Amino acid sequence: MERLLDVRRLETEQLGPLDLYLQAGELVQITGASGSGKSLLLRALADLDPSSGTVRLMGRDRERIAPTDWRRQVAYVPAETAWWAETVREHFPAGWQPDQAASWLERFSLPEEALDWEIERLSSGERQRLGLLRAFLNRPRILLLDEPTANLDLENTRRIERAVRSYLAETEAGALWVSHDTLQRGRLGGRVLEIRDRRMVA
Amino acid sequence: MSVISLSALDLTLAALLVLALAGLTLWARLAVGRSLLIASVRTVLQLLLVGLVLQTLFDHAQLGWVALMAAVMLLVAGYEVMARQERRFAGIWGYGIGTATMFVSAFAVTVLALTTMVGPSPWWEPQYAIPLLGMLLGNTMTGIALGLDRLTQAVWRERRVIEGRLALGDSWLCATSTMRREAARSGLMPTINAMAAAGVVSLPGMMTGQILAGVAPVEAVKYQILIMFLIAAGTGFGALGAVWLASVRLFDHRSRLRLDRLHPGRR
Numbered sequence: 325m326e327r328l329l330d331v332r333r334l335e336t337e338q339l340g341p342l343d344l345y346l347q348a349g350e351l352v353q354i355t356g357a358s359g360s361g362k363s364l365l366l367r368a369l370a371d372l373d374p375s376s377g378t379v380r381l382m383g384r385d386r387e388r389i390a391p392t393d394w395r396r397q398v399a400y401v402p403a404e405t406a407w408w409a410e411t412v413r414e415h416f417p418a419g420w421q422p423d424q425a426a427s428w429l430e431r432f433s434l435p436e437e438a439l440d441w442e443i444e445r446l447s448s449g450e451r452q453r454l455g456l457l458r459a460f461l462n463r464p465r466i467l468l469l470d471e472p473t474a475n476l477d478l479e480n481t482r483r484i485e486r487a488v489r490s491y492l493a494e495t496e497a498g499a500l501w502v503s504h505d506t507l508q509r510g511r512l513g514g515r516v517l518e519i520r521d522r523r524m525v526a
Numbered sequence: 527m528s529v530i531s532l533s534a535l536d537l538t539l540a541a542l543l544v545l546a547l548a549g550l551t552l553w554a555r556l557a558v559g560r561s562l563l564i565a566s567v568r569t570v571l572q573l574l575l576v577g578l579v580l581q582t583l584f585d586h587a588q589l590g591w592v593a594l595m596a597a598v599m600l601l602v603a604g605y606e607v608m609a610r611q612e613r614r615f616a617g618i619w620g621y622g623i624g625t626a627t628m629f630v631s632a633f634a635v636t637v638l639a640l641t642t643m644v645g646p647s648p649w650w651e652p653q654y655a656i657p658l659l660g661m662l663l664g665n666t667m668t669g670i671a672l673g674l675d676r677l678t679q680a681v682w683r684e685r686r687v688i689e690g691r692l693a694l695g696d697s698w699l700c701a702t703s704t705m706r707r708e709a710a711r712s713g714l715m716p717t718i719n720a721m722a723a724a725g726v727v728s729l730p731g732m733m734t735g736q737i738l739a740g741v742a743p744v745e746a747v748k749y750q751i752l753i754m755f756l757i758a759a760g761t762g763f764g765a766l767g768a769v770w771l772a773s774v775r776l777f778d779h780r781s782r783l784r785l786d787r788l789h790p791g792r793r
Contacts (some may be wrong), residue, residue: 371780372689391781396695406690408704417694462695 326383328498329369329398329466334377336361336368341377342524344517346466346498351488353512354502356519362502363402365519366468369500370400381465399464403471405455412446412454413439420461428457431487449480456484460491467491467499473508485511529739541566583652592650596633596659603628603667610671613678613788615775623771624670631764632662635756643752661732661753662760665717669761670768673713677769678788680705681776688783698777706773713765717758724754 329346339361346352354362368375371386371394379386386394396417409415416425429438432453446454452472459467467488473481485508492499503509509516518525544566552559583591604625614620636659640646646654681688684705691701724730725747732753736746778784 370693372692372782374778374780374782374784391692392695392697395693400693402686402690402693404686406687408684408687408691415694417696458694 327380328382328496330378330380330383331369332378334365334368334375334379336364336373336375339364339368339519339522340375342519342522344524346500348496348498349492351492351499351501351512351514353509353514353516354500354519355504355509355516358504360519361522362519363470366400366470366500366502369466370395370398370468372400396462397464398466398468399459399462400468401456401459401470401472403474405451405458407443407446407451410442411439412441412443415443415454415458417458417462424461425457428460428487431490432457433483448475449477449483452476452480453483453487456487463495465495465497467497467501469499469501471502471504474504481508580652580656583656587652589648589650592652592655595652595656599656599659599663600625600629600633603663606667607671607674611675611678613682613790614674615678615772616787616789619775619787623768623775624667624674627670627764627767627771628663628666631760631767632659632666635760635763636662639752639756657732658753658756662756665757666760666764668716669713669765672716673709673765673769674772676712677705677709677772678776680709681773681783682785682788685783685785692781692783698773698781698783702773702776706769709769710766713769714762717761721754721758724750730754 327345328348328350329344331342331344333341333343335341342365344352354365356362364373367373369379371391381389381394381397389397407415425439426436429436434450434453434457438450438454441450443451452475456472469488473484476484488499488501491497501512503512515526544562548559548562551557551562579595583595604621607624607628608614608621611620615623636655637649639658640649640651640655644654644658649655681702688698688701692698720730730750730753733743733746733750736749737743775787776784
């Protein structure tokens with residue numbers, strides 16, 4: 325079976341060379357001491373930082389995909405999502421589908437009015453849920469989740485875990501999830517990879 | 527046209543005023559007395575020197591010498607632009623972006639003005655070419671320095687937003703549009719303000735100088751209008767060009783934000 329994401333000899337200034345892969349629908353957790361380069365790995369995969377090596381998405385080489393398309397398909401979601409305009413809907417990607425948004429709002433336990441909420445007044449839980457929802461609207465094939473629940477209470481954490489699970493089940497996308505939380509590690513399950521001394525340890 | 531020549535005594539009297547000011551700042555413990563005196567001495571030396579250089583240049587009016595003088599002025603202005611950046615580009619780009627855009631805008635506008643509007647003969651006649659270029663470079667320099675500084679600061683401050691937008695699939699152009707627009711605007715503002723206030727709030731220096739030298743006010747005003755328009759064009763094109771070049775340089779071929787291409791300046 326063809327791998328959804330196939331990474332060979334990925335190397336940046338502080339990381340690698342390392343290999344990893346993701347199957348369709350799979351969630352893989354990334355752990356490692358702080359400063360070991362977990363975020364750097366995700367940033368390199370999203371092509372936000374320069375890296376060498378080959379990265380293939382469904383058999384297609386990253387270099388052959390325009391950067392804007394790549395990042396729509398390989399969505400990076402940081403621990404603190406960035407917001408720049410007044411209301412939530414202004415941050416949605418061009419061409420987003422209202423029915424899709426509505427369906428995800430419901431699954432994130434957010435009301436439909438949330439689209440018109442002012443960013444200033446969002447709680448951190450709402451920000452993270454909406455940040456993830458916004459990324460889902462691009463229909464990415466890969467989710468790169470950089471401690472998306474780091475600053476959240478358990479209720480919001482569980483909501484996000486469930487939403488990601490249902491996104492993967494529905495779209496056959498894959499996810500790399502960076503987490504510090506050992507309890508979360510148990511809940512999420514799946515393969516766990518550790519970064520140590522620039523390398524990947526299974 | 528007649529100019530009342532200033533004697534050494536006249537200048538000495540003016541210098542006494544500065545000395546009096548220095549005395550007052552000393553008494554008030556403003557701690558600027560020293561820099562005030564140094565600045566005054568620099569004024570005297572630098573202006574005397576440039577006076578001599580210009581005199582020599584006028585006496586030996588040759589295209590080569592005029593070009594050399596213009597090149598020196600450009601290189602110094604380029605250095606000034608770079609020195610005013612808090613976060614300037616690493617390597618040749620730090621110096622290159624400002625200098626290149628100044629060369630294109632200020633030089634092009636000066637040459638255009640000399641050949642088609644003022645029309646001295648030869649067109650590079652130093653009496654016209656050097657002051658014109660000097661005024662253009664001086665203003666263009668400010669506009670470009672402001673625009674570049676504003677851009678790099680904003681991009682540095684907003685890097686999380688820029689990368690957040692890139693991560694959602696926005697192009698780098700889209701992710702930086704507000705910052706680029708504001709930077710270009712801040713480069714243009716001083717010139718627009720100067721034009722809006724010209725003659726009402728302040729009498730522009732060149733016009734004042736010509737009137738002092740005995741030129742009829744209406745003639746002086748015409749020159750001033752010409753200069754103002756040239757400065758607006760030079761500064762505007764320069765600032766727009768510099769902001770554009772700089773924002774291109776801030777991203778690489780995979781539209782990654784490359785803040786590693788900036789390094790903090792002297793401040």
